[in-house]
Amino acid sequence: MGKMQALGLVAVMLAVYSVHAKVYFREEFLDGDEWRSRWLNSKHKSDYGEWKLSAGNFYGDAEKDKGLQTSQDARFYATSARFEPFSNEGKPLVIQFTVKHEQKIDCGGGYVKVFPADLDQTGMHGDSSYYVMFGPDICGYSTKKVHVIFNYKGKNHLIKKEIKCKDDELTHMYTLILNPDQTYEVKIDNEKVESGSLEDDWDFLPPKTIKDPEASKPEDWDDRAKIDDADDTKPENWDTPENIPDPDAKKPEDWDEDMDGEWEPPMIPNPEYKGEWKPKQIDNVNYKGAWVHPEIDNPEYSPDANIYKFDNVAVLGLDLWQVKSGTIFDNFLITDDVKEAEDITMETWGVTKEPERKMKQEQDDLKRKEDEEKNKEQDTEADNDEDDGGDDDDEDVDEEETKDEMEEALSEMEDEEAKLKDEL
DSSP, X not given: XXXXXXXXXXXXXXXXXXXXXXXXXXXXXXXXXXXXGTEEEOOSSTTOOOEEEEOOSXXXXXTTTOEEEEOSSSEEEEEEEXXXXXXXXXXXXXXXXXXXXXXXXXXXXXXXXXXXXXXXXXXXXXXXXXXXXXXXEEETTTEEEEEEEEEETTEEEEOSSOOBOXXXXXXXXXXXXXXXXXXEEEEETTXXXXXXXXXXXXXXXXXXXXXXXXXXOOTTOOOOSEEEOTTOOOOTTOOOOSEEEOTTOOOOTTOOHHHHOSOOOOEEEOTTOOOSXXXXXXXXXXXXXXXXXXXXXXXXXXXXXXXXXXXXXXXXXXXXXXXXXXXXXEEEEEESOHHHHHHHHXXXXXXXXXXXXXXXXXXXXXXXXXXXXXXXXXXXXXXXXXXXXHHHHHHHHHHHHHHHHHHHHHHHHXXXXXXHHHXX
16 A cells, blocks of 8 residues: 555544544633633522532633632532433443532532423532443542432432542543443543443342242251360360359458458459360361352343433533532533544643642642741741740839838828818
8 A cells, every 4th residue: 555545544534433433522611701601600599509610729721720619618519501312322421521610529419410301400409310421529528429320210329439539639521421222431531441231230120039938948958167066075174163252362451340240352363264165176078169140031120222222312411519628620522523522631641730730739838838937937936935934023013012002101191181171
């Protein structure tokens, strides 16, 4: 194959790729307040928290890192954006976005929900039916996980695996890939953290097999690996009391039996006590092993090759609760192409992650230095206060002496007045 032919083939492949790669939704908030024309806040509650556009206190790029930020503590938040409805039948579904908990979140959601086209956006709330719920959730030390919840035949199903989320203050990219072969993959920061099959890792379907209800363990089935040795006998000197009177104890000299009763020495553990005797164990010659309940095909099981499929995907929403606000959501993407999602990840988070980390480190270093200087100043003031303690004592003495002198002077004045009255 010549060079020109090879280049032509590459061009054709790229053209095919570009035709098949479909981006259904992409939001990076690069046009300022215009985001308000695309996102609709729910009015289901009157006290939902307010969203604001912000890159936060530290960032990799002041404009690229702007996203929707929660701004009020202890609030529910609910907003969503609509796009052209589509079905993921026969192709991958990729849901991707970034989350930054710069407030060092203590309890709150960082996940998204993907809804069908019939969602009433102004009435969206926690019980609104959705297709997919995906993303991090943190509350205290016990809950730090990534939710992957799918709705199947009207019921929400949680993943049976535990996927740990990031709990630091930096921006992280979360990606969910749902494949038409009924497999999935979860990535954090473009690296796979979990994968598997929908049927294995969720309880969408009844089990393929069940225990045979007609089978039961035979009465003569011996599943004891060890048994007592019938020839083993207890030694004659085995039985001794667990506690004995203390042989070193002596009756107190002032013990009065009429008043105190008959004296008895205190009890102590018996060093000769051997515990309860049990015969030694030997191999059971009749041991047949652990009985395994035989299984049969489950008559209620029916395979479904379309668990992965959603027919009318049309809305991406943020419906969550936060105790401490400050989380920033950005770089939303819904596409049918895994490679496209990877490329966009590197164009967005991949470009700004290191500058953001560096800026955060510089701020932390500066804060640490300021705290050290403040602590030094406080220590110096405390030392000065201790040094001035003697002067304070002298001042107290001087005040006391002055008070005594004034009282003495008043007394003398009263005596003089009394004399004058007597003379008059």
